[in-house]
Amino acid sequence: MPIASPRQDIQIPEVSVPELIFGNISEEDEGRVAIVDSGSKITFGELRDDVEKFAGALAARGVGKGDVVALHCPNSTTFAVAFFGILRLGAICTTIGTMATDEDIAKLLTASGARMLLTTSSIGWAGAVGAGKAGLSGDAVVGLTGVNGIAALMAEGHEAPEVEIDPSDIAVIPFSSGTTGLPKGVMLSHRNLVANIVQMVDATDEVVDKTTTFATVLPFFHIYGMTALLNHCLYRRCTQFTFAKFELPEFLFVLQEEKIDFAFIAPPIAVALAKHPIVDQFDLSSLKHVLSGAASLQRELAGAVEKRIGCEVAQGFGMTESSPVTHVRISDGLPLDSVGRLVANTSMKLVDVSDDELREIGVPKSGRSAAGELWLKGPQVMVGYLNNPEATQETLVDGWLRTGDMAEYDADTNVYIVDRLKELIKYKGYQVPPAELESVLLSHPDIADAACVGVIREHDGEEIPKAFVVLREGASLSAEEVMDYVEDRVAPYKKVRAVEFVGSIPKSATGKILRRDLRG
Incomplete structure (x- = not known):
């Protein structure tokens, strides 16, 4: 039998994302600071008004309901204004990572059908170059910084039109590799995002209130940053201090001074908090809670952070296809290596996928269950993959989202992520599709075959992309030459960081790479 959340069901507001966040800002909250970045700050009232002005400027340029607009921007007040301005029009926002190459950007713009790109020269010219490669005209590339940037656009004085947005309308299309393969556009509706915002509020209510101050260092273009950080904190009317990129000294300074x-983090930041000597130079006594996401956090690492900082370390689980949060371990006393229990209005089951029968795995009376694939159901689960009905059908089965993650649960239904069925590598929280790296490797004339997997690096517990390479007969390459070749052709976080030369790549009878055999 499927397991329901131990939390009581909550009512999901039938509104759009902008209406949820800006529709009822009180007079008291209008003057509260909403977001602070390294160069500016904005109150809730100012943010609401700027969103209206920016939406008007976009509408004057022909953007309307259902149009896809790409946003290529680091965490900032500017990101927030642009993001909600797009959604205010009933348009659809597709977010692009700040480290994406021009080739990446061209592919994502084409796949999403974006009619406009909002970008900034502060992260280089990949956005503009990629837009050109995707066939967008110069008028369709809008710079958000500089003298003709977002401030100038808002100063034009265009009023935002009234738009009727149904909660079932698509709000965002972030890209995910899903369970396997190359990036897919994940269609998330306003209802999906609204549901996950209020689910997140419900799950953290015991430790968060309006006076809580947040550090939001993880990228807003990623669904974790978008929902759990940006949207969640704004809806709560909490002040968040955000960062265009992660620099440990700056992060620690803000934690101390503010x-x-x-703080929302990912496991690599947990490693720094636990081990880096510079941490001892700062007073972090105000920090009560750290919530880690984007990848699993090991028990030993979580414990080391708690001991050193004197805070509670929690973690959660989710994926782009679930908006993303489905589990949160926020209560003290629960197992440190668990991702916690289901958020409200959500159900799960573990499925034995070792054969075609897909048997459900029951809750144990004691100890932990056998491992099975985690399947999820709830209002935060995606509508489907953009223009990819086959992948949608494989991932959404009778309303259940197949996560591709292998999990166990205990008698209290705490969930433990133990492995991945899916081939996706997660490096520092970024998604790295093995198929993309393999395509690059196989383009080298001296490489006959190749496969990539994620392996855990011993000295810091980080998952990194490792390549297994079969050389062409008579060819000679060093590991450094292989890594350099890939580095020149992918975004920085996608680099191959270890190479092993092998005689052959293990494959199934159907030609599928047996990645578990490679991991050993």
């Missing part, structure tokens, strides 16, 4: 209560 007396931050709550």
Whole structure:
């Protein structure tokens, strides 16, 4: 039998994302600071008004309901204004990573059908170059910084039109590799995002209130940053201090000087908090809670952070296809290596996928269950993959989202992520599709065959992309030459960071790479 959340069901507002966040800002909250970045700050009232002005400027340029607009921008007040301005028009926002190459950007713009790109020269010219490669005209590339940037657009004085947005309308299309393969556009509706915002609020209510200050260092273009950080904190009317990129000294300085209560992190930041000597130079006594996501956090690492900082370390689980949050471990006393229990209005089951029968795995009376694939159901589960009905059908089965993650649960239904069925590699929280790296490797004239997997690096517990390479007969390449070749052709976070030369790549009878055999 499927397992329901131990939390009571909550009512999901039938509104759009902008209406949820800006529709009822009180007079008191209008003057509260919403977001602070390294160069500016904005109150809730100012953010609401700027969103209206920016939406008007986009509408004057022909953007309307259902149009896809790409946003290529680091965390900032500017990101927030642009993001909600797009959604305010009933248009669809597709977010692009700040480290994406021009080739990446061209592919994503084409796949999403974006009619406009909002970008900034502060992260280089890949956005403009990629837009050109995707066939967008110069008028369709809008710079958000500089003298003709977002401030100038808002100063034009165009009023945002009234738009009727149904909660079932698509709000965002972030890209994910899903369970396997190359990036897919994930269609998330306003209802999906609204549901996950209020689910996140419900799950953290015991430790968060309006006075909580947040550090939001993880990228807003990623669904974790978009929902759990940006949207969640705004809806709560909490002040968040955000960062265009992660620099440990700056992060620690802000934690100390602003007396931050709550920080969202990923496992690599946990490693720094646990081990880096510079941490001892800062007073982090105000920090009460740290919530890690984007990849699993090991028990030993979580414990080391708690001991050193004197805070509670929690973690959660989710994926782009679930908007993303499905589990949160926020209560003290629960197992440190668990991702916690289901958020409200959500169900799960573990499925034995070792054969075609797909048997459900029951909750144990004690100890932990056998491992099975985690399947999920709830209002935050995606509508489907953009223009990819086959992948949608494989991932959504009778309303259940197949996560591709292998999990176990205990008698209290705490969930433990133990392995991945899916081939996706997660490096520092970024998604790295093995198929993309393999395509690059196989383009080298001296490489006969190749496969990539994620392996855990011993010295810091980080998952990294490792390539297994079969050389062409008579060819000679060093590991460094292989890594350099890939580095020149992919975004920085996608680089191959270890190479092993092998005689052959293990494959199934159907030609599928047996990645578990490679991992050993």
